[in-house]
Amino acid sequence: MTKLTEKLLSTLRALDTPTVCNALEIVAPERRGYGYTVSPLVCTRPALPPMVGVARTARIRAAHPAGLKGKEARSLQDAYYSYVHDGPRPAIMVIQDLDDPQRGYGSWWGEVNSNVHKGLGCLGVITDGSVRDLPDIAPDFQMLADRVGPSHAYVHPVDFGGSVNVAGMHVTSGDLIHADQHGAVVIPWAVADKVADAAESIARRERVIIEAAQEPGFDMERLRRAWGVAAEIH
Numbered sequence: 001m002t003k004l005t006e007k008l009l010s011t012l013r014a015l016d017t018p019t020v021c022n023a024l025e026i027v028a029p030e031r032r033g034y035g036y037t038v039s040p041l042v043c044t045r046p047a048l049p050p051m052v053g054v055a056r057t058a059r060i061r062a063a064h065p066a067g068l069k070g071k072e073a074r075s076l077q078d079a080y081y082s083y084v085h086d087g088p089r090p091a092i093m094v095i096q097d098l099d100d101p102q103r104g105y106g107s108w109w110g111e112v113n114s115n116v117h118k119g120l121g122c123l124g125v126i127t128d129g130s131v132r133d134l135p136d137i138a139p140d141f142q143m144l145a146d147r148v149g150p151s152h153a154y155v156h157p158v159d160f161g162g163s164v165n166v167a168g169m170h171v172t173s174g175d176l177i178h179a180d181q182h183g184a185v186v187i188p189w190a191v192a193d194k195v196a197d198a199a200e201s202i203a204r205r206e207r208v209i210i211e212a213a214q215e216p217g218f219d220m221e222r223l224r225r226a227w228g229v230a231a232e233i234h
Helices: 006-013 017-027 070-086 111-119 189-213 220-231
Strands: 051-061 091-097 122-127 142-145 156-160 164-166 169-171 176-180 183-187
Touching: 006 051, 006 189, 017 176, 017 183, 017 189, 051 070, 051 122, 051 164, 070 156, 091 164, 091 176, 111 122, 122 176, 169 183, 183 189, 189 220
Parallel strands: 051 091, 091 122, 122 142
Antiparallel strands: 051 156, 051 176, 164 169, 176 183
16 A cells, blocks of 8 residues: 655645546546545635545534433543544544434534644544634634534534545545545545656646647637647657
């Protein structure tokens, strides 16, 4: 398995998420139709650079009080935060809200939890639940969520460390995640170190077409000629 070195992190952060998706069509063509978010998410800080990290997964509910009380509830909460802390870093939380059809009823994410998770090594969260406290979120902590809401209601973790599905993206704990204002994608570890080269090849082919399109007198003949030149770039 490819290791998440500082060099690989830096290389992947230099790409936006649509570019990563394009590159995966080359290095992992079987993933062209899955492995990324397909439902729209609200990005609370679109100006932040892409985040790249290792997934920590959990599932939450908020519409009704938790079944666990007292010592049992505290034990689950302690185990959850220990799980967040103990895995590889940097981490990205991927949280599935189980409250359908009231998903987003209460938010797990606000001023306190964003600061706690950042302190434990997380770059941000991807969730189909809600987020709140937008002006007071931890500095540089990114949030992609189904919606913004005002309350945390009865929010509580149900379980963690398993497989989740958020906005159509299936994620297993330990997956490599790339995310920005457009959404998120799982990068297969086996091809992670091939993504940047594939992206560069695609960019060189696209540049030929874009530059042709921006020239005076651009027409179908020039477009066909640009397509031909681009097809020869590998």
